[in-house]
Amino acid sequence: MKKQTKKTTIHEFVHKTKPWYRNGSVLILSIAALFIFIGVLTTIQPAYRLSSSTINEWTRQIKGSSFLYLVGMENRAFESAYPDDYQPLHTSDVAFRLTTSLKPEDPRSLLGKELPGFQQFDREILVAGEGTNYTNLTVESSAPLDVVLKEREASLPEEQDKETEENEGEKEEEDSSSQPTTGDRKVVFIYNTHNRESFLPHLPGVDNPDEAFHAEVNITKVSDELKKRLEEHGVGTQVDHTDNTGELQEKGWDYTADSYRASKPVVEAALAGNKDLQFVFDLHRDSMGRDVTTKQIDGKDFAKIMFVLGSENKHFEKNLQLANKLHHLMEEKYPGLSRGVEKYGGPGRNGVYNQDVSENALTIEFGGVDNNMDELYRSAAALAEVFSDYYWDAEKVQGNP
Numbered sequence: 142m143k144k145q146t147k148k149t150t151i152h153e154f155v156h157k158t159k160p161w162y163r164n165g166s167v168l169i170l171s172i173a174a175l176f177i178f179i180g181v182l183t184t185i186q187p188a189y190r191l192s193s194s195t196i197n198e199w200t201r202q203i204k205g206s207s208f209l210y211l212v213g214m215e216n217r218a219f220e221s222a223y224p225d226d227y228q229p230l231h232t233s234d235v236a237f238r239l240t241t242s243l244k245p246e247d248p249r250s251l252l253g254k255e256l257p258g259f260q261q262f263d264r265e266i267l268v269a270g271e272g273t274n275y276t277n278l279t280v281e282s283s284a285p286l287d288v289v290l291k292e293r294e295a296s297l298p299e300e301q302d303k304e305t306e307e308n309e310g311e312k313e314e315e316d317s318s319s320q321p322t323t324g325d326r327k328v329v330f331i332y333n334t335h336n337r338e339s340f341l342p343h344l345p346g347v348d349n350p351d352e353a354f355h356a357e358v359n360i361t362k363v364s365d366e367l368k369k370r371l372e373e374h375g376v377g378t379q380v381d382h383t384d385n386t387g388e389l390q391e392k393g394w395d396y397t398a399d400s401y402r403a404s405k406p407v408v409e410a411a412l413a414g415n416k417d418l419q420f421v422f423d424l425h426r427d428s429m430g431r432d433v434t435t436k437q438i439d440g441k442d443f444a445k446i447m448f449v450l451g452s453e454n455k456h457f458e459k460n461l462q463l464a465n466k467l468h469h470l471m472e473e474k475y476p477g478l479s480r481g482v483e484k485y486g487g488p489g490r491n492g493v494y495n496q497d498v499s500e501n502a503l504t505i506e507f508g509g510v511d512n513n514m515d516e517l518y519r520s521a522a523a524l525a526e527v528f529s530d531y532y533w534d535a536e537k538v539q540g541n542p
Contacts, residue, residue, distance in 0.1 A: 267450070267461065268468050270481035272433070278483055279447055279506050280428035282335050284351050286396040289386055295343050295358035297514065321533055322375035326417040328532075329371060331364045331424060332381040334404040334495070338426035342513040350428055350510040356384075360426045363507050366518045367424070370525030376532055379415065383407050405495050412498060420463075420532075421502040423495060425449075427509040434509030435516065436477045444508025444516040445480050446471070446524060451494040451504070452486030459500035467503075470527045478523060480506075 264278050282289075339355040341347060361382060368378040388403045389396055404423075412418055427434055427447065434445045448464035450457060464482045471479040486492035496502040505524075508517050 265452075265484040266481060267484050268448075268465055268482035270445075270447075270468065270472075270479045271436075271477040273447075273481045277429060277433045279449060279485075282338055282354075282425075282428060283397045284354065286386070286389060288352060289337055289354045289396055290390060291352070291354070293347060293352070293355055294345050295339070295355045296345060297343055297358050297362070320375050321536070323377040323417075325377070327377040327379040327415055328417055329368075329376055329378040329420045329422065329528075330381070330408070330411050330415075330418045331368060331378060331422045332383070332404060332407060332411075333360050333364055333425070334385055334400050334423050335425055336361055336382075336384060337386045340426065340508070340512055340514070340517070341510050350430075353426075353428075353510045360424055360507065362514060363426075363517045363521055364424050366521040367422075367525055370522045371529060374525060374529030374533075376525075376529050377417075379411065379418065381407055381411060401491055401493070401495055405498070408495055408498050419499075419501055421495075421499045423502075423504045425504060425506050427506040429509045431509065431511035434480075434512055436475075438475055438478065441519060442516045443475070443478055443523065444512040444520045445478060446508075446520055447480035447506040448482045449494070449504040449506060450482065450484050451492050451496050452484045453492030454494070454497040454502075456497060456500045456502065460496050460502055463501050464503055466531060467524075467527060470531055471523070474527055475523050478520065 264275065266273060266275065266278070337354045337356060337359050339353045339359040341350065341353050343358050344353060344355060347353065361380075364380050368380045371378045383404070385400060385404045385407070386396070388394075389399060392399075392403070394403060408421060412421070436443050436445050448468060450460055450464060454460070461482070468479045468482055485494070494504050496504065507520060
């Protein structure tokens with residue numbers, strides 16, 4: 142009987158341990174699956190990876206009070222912070238928002254996916270400047286290449302206005318020894334993807350905004366002026382004059398679809414050839430009218446500025462920090478000059494705009510088709526002043542000479 146009892150006990154023991162082995166197998170398989178999943182996430186192309194911006198977009202579907210509810214489950218003190226209109230968290234609602242990206246209270250989240258062309262107007266304002274709303278956001282140049290390349294007459298004032306000349310004279314009299322400088326180092330790189338974007342006041346006989354293009358009198362003049370002004374503040378600047386539009390013609394590429402594809406090698410070559418470059422600015426001209434793109438400050442007209450960020454570039458958060466800082470600094474010195482910060486991306490759009498080349502890369506819209514060079518130059522001087530303040534403050538914080 143003792144032997145039989147012993148055998149029964151061992152049998153029972155083995156029988157009872159089977160679930161443990163099964164659980165162990167599940168644990169091993171789970172760990173293996175986790176490593177495989179992590180491997181896939183780290184090897185796929187950056188455009189398809191989960192980024193903090195993607196997670197941020199998911200969490201934007203959840204109300205802030207819902208996070209208070211989750212924290213309140215652990216610490217009752219947070220329950221006192223619930224808003225008056227607070228409603229308990231419904232997991233089914235959260236799951237629906239996260240899995241579909243649809244907001245029951247916002248029909249745009251559904252219409253934007255179903256109506257052709259609707260998403261062109263379903264944009265996102267990250268920081269709203271004076272007068273900026275969803276009806277007057279930036280409009281990117283999208284003319285056929287033959288229209289962009291067409292030869293047109295153009296006029297350009299030989300001299301800047303008297304106000305600009307007086308300011309230059311005053312600056313020359315200032316003691317240059319007190320001005321910090323980067324010396325021979327070029328720390329800012331400026332280029333123009335749509336380099337032939339021009340302005341109607343300088344195109345006699347042209348009144349169609351879709352035809353505001355010229356080979357010489359165009360946004361590159363503003364880039365040169367911004368460089369000049371930045372260097373007056375001691376910030377070494379490099380400007381690229383590549384005719385990206387001409388490159389499109391030579392390669393048989395499309396103006397709308399391939400402009401950034403043509404300009405990216407230019408930026409990459411500049412960064413590879415000069416390790417001192419820290420900031421990359423792509424200057425454009427908006428297609429909106431004068432009422433949207435002009436601001437009068439102290440009796441003088443300025444071309445308003447808009448910062449545009451590609452939502453799908455890997456440096457989105459860092460670029461947003463820079464744009465946000467420049468916007469608020471501009472608001473302090475030139476209230477109303479900045480139109481704000483806009484996020485641009487989604488189906489049918491580039492979504493990167495070469496901003497993946499640097500953590501300090503911005504697309505900057507200067508004025509619109511109805512602005513003239515005097516207004517644009519004033520804005521270039523204002524941005525140079527604001528940016529140089531930002532740059533030298535950052536240098537002091539970092540302890541750089």
